[in-house]
Amino acid sequence: MNSKKLSGNGRWEASRMMLPEHREVLEERSHPGSIETKKAQIPTREELEMIRDAVLLPVMLTMIEKNGKEITLSMNPLRKLYSVATLALMNRVHLELAAVNRELRERKIKIFKDDREDTDLHFRYICRGYEDKFSIMRDVARASISVKIGKHIQNISAELNKKV
Known part of the structure; x- marks a missing residue:
């Protein structure tokens, strides 16, 4: 006993x-x-960051595209400049997303959207047989996206300054 x-x-x-x-x-x-x-089987920190990027980059592309359409439809005299900058930014983000997705495939990591009805983003992932869930609060997602957009703009600006 x-x-x-x-x-x-x-x-x-x-x-x-x-x-x-x-x-x-x-x-x-x-x-x-x-x-x-x-x-x-447990994902490394780098892999978890790639999973986060694979989730946030499509959201980021959608945001940039929406803002680009608004700029194109506006009467702003600089709209052509803004449109070109938006396309350059979208191309960079798309390339980053493709690289992240390729790396995730090579590491046998899959991500699935979890359909929960609240303000957070919910996802599941399977990493070499290890399965787990994660959530990102919308405010945290927005902040992360803002930081990533800022880095891309900074890189574009640095490249333009090198050419001048």
Whole structure:
């Protein structure tokens, strides 16, 4: 009866005075390959950033396109300049998105949109068999997109300054 209460409750295992390294060796001996498999499946920080970019870049493209259409329809005398700048920005973002998607495919990572009705963006991803969910608050998404747009504009500006 005592052993039933003690096993599986977490307290007994924690009080055995086992170092994490020893626990990994013990688990590896009882289930060969399982620890390395688990570690290999969990996405790295870089992969998580790529997943975030794969989610945000299409939203960013939509925002830029919408603003570009508004500028084109406006009566602003600089609308042609703004339209050209918008196209240059969209081309850069599209190239970045293509590169991110290509890298995700090579690393066997898939992303799926989760259809929840609230203000956040919800997604699922599968990374080499490891499946998880993540959400991005709309305010955080907007801030991240603003930063990315700023970096692209800065790069375009730097390239134009080199040519002049």
